Amino acid sequence: MSGNERRVAVFRKEHFNAAHRIFNPAWDDRKNAEVFGKCSNPHYHGHNYELIVKVTGVPDPETGYVMDMKVLSRLTTEEVIEKFDHKNLNLDTVYFRDLNPTAEHIAMVIYDLLRARIDPRLDLQVRLYETERNFVEYPA
Numbered sequence: 001m002s003g004n005e006r007r008v009a010v011f012r013k014e015h016f017n018a019a020h021r022i023f024n025p026a027w028d029d030r031k032n033a034e035v036f037g038k039c040s041n042p043h044y045h046g047h048n049y050e051l052i053v054k055v056t057g058v059p060d061p062e063t064g065y066v067m068d069m070k071v072l073s074r075l076t077t078e079e080v081i082e083k084f085d086h087k088n089l090n091l092d093t094v095y096f097r098d099l100n101p102t103a104e105h106i107a108m109v110i111y112d113l114l115r116a117r118i119d120p121r122l123d124l125q126v127r128l129y130e131t132e133r134n135f136v137e138y139p140a
Helices: 029-040 069-084 103-115
Strands: 008-020 045-057 123-129 135-138
Touching: 008 069, 045 069, 045 103, 069 103, 103 123, 103 135
Parallel strands: none
Antiparallel strands: 008 045, 045 123, 123 135
16 A cells, blocks of 8 residues: 555544433423433533544645644534534524434534535544533444
8 A cells, every 4th residue: 555545534623512402392291201311301401512523534645634624623613613502402503493403413413514515535424422421423
């Protein structure tokens, strides 16, 4: 394998705070509480999310970058932090009006937002920590 074929992963770590309510609107509050527990609180609840964005590709022969980290930082700020930080995901964003804001769905939405702005030749993965011990990755 020549030097130009070697793939490298670069990572950007971000943090945002957001509130949400996980519930199925077709169910009553009792069933939502049975299935989702405290996460279905009608008055919402919040998390201190930690986001790790992984971009994988072959470093550019001219710059040595897989992706300019300043650009990845700016994209993550524009597409995630500005849209989700200190927001109620159910009420303040268009993304979860009809989509239950589980960690799985949040990670998929973040992926789609970033994927639209990152070179398609680069692989992208999103890891989202909802708590220190609970996290999801997309794609799996």
